Amino acid sequence: MKTTLQPVVRVSDLNRSIEFYARLFEIKQRVRTEQWAELPVGGTNLLLLKADQPQKQVAEDTSKTSPCYLGVETDDLDAFHSKIVALGSRCVQPPLKQQNGDRIAIYDDPDGLALHVTEPDKFGV
Numbered sequence: 001m002k003t004t005l006q007p008v009v010r011v012s013d014l015n016r017s018i019e020f021y022a023r024l025f026e027i028k029q030r031v032r033t034e035q036w037a038e039l040p041v042g043g044t045n046l047l048l049l050k051a052d053q054p055q056k057q058v059a060e061d062t063s064k065t066s067p068c069y070l071g072v073e074t075d076d077l078d079a080f081h082s083k084i085v086a087l088g089s090r091c092v093q094p095p096l097k098q099q100n101g102d103r104i105a106i107y108d109d110p111d112g113l114a115l116h117v118t119e120p121d122k123f124g125v
Contacts, residue, residue: 004044007070009113010051016110017048023087046070069106069114077103077119084115095119 011017018029018037030045031038038045074080077095084107085091092114093106101121106114 006045006047008047008049009070009109009111010053011048011111012051013110014048014050020087020089020110021046021048024084069116070109072115072117074117074119077105077117080117080119081105084117089115 009017014035014037018032018039021039021041022028025039025041027039027041029037029039034050036047036049038047040046072080081091081095089107089109091105091107093104095103095105097103103119103121105117107117109115
């Protein structure tokens with residue numbers, strides 16, 4: 001049995017969100033209607049769903065951030081940081097090295113959904 005996880009994100013402005021994610025991940029939309037779009041990302045599809053109440057989940061205090069977020073893994077957090085900030089995303093937590101050696105940063109998308117970005121420790125187990 002083949003199973004795939006498909007994250008669905010409610011957005012207030014479908015065009016703006018498509019442009020943001022397409023430029024961030026250097027991808028093109030796969031399917032588009034008036035109410036939703038599907039973008040292939042890392043072996044799955046990110047579904048953007050137009051909604052009156054988008055998922056605004058980033059708080060100034062990162063300890064109060066919603067438990068729902070998009071997790072992103074990269075091999076170059078510094079380059080990712082430069083790119084996402086240039087796209088207008090707010091950096092909620094700058095890249096910080098964790099005890100296990102990984103580096104983690106938190107950003108928000110155009111509607112305030114948290115993107116937790118991890119650069120795994122290149123020398124870790």
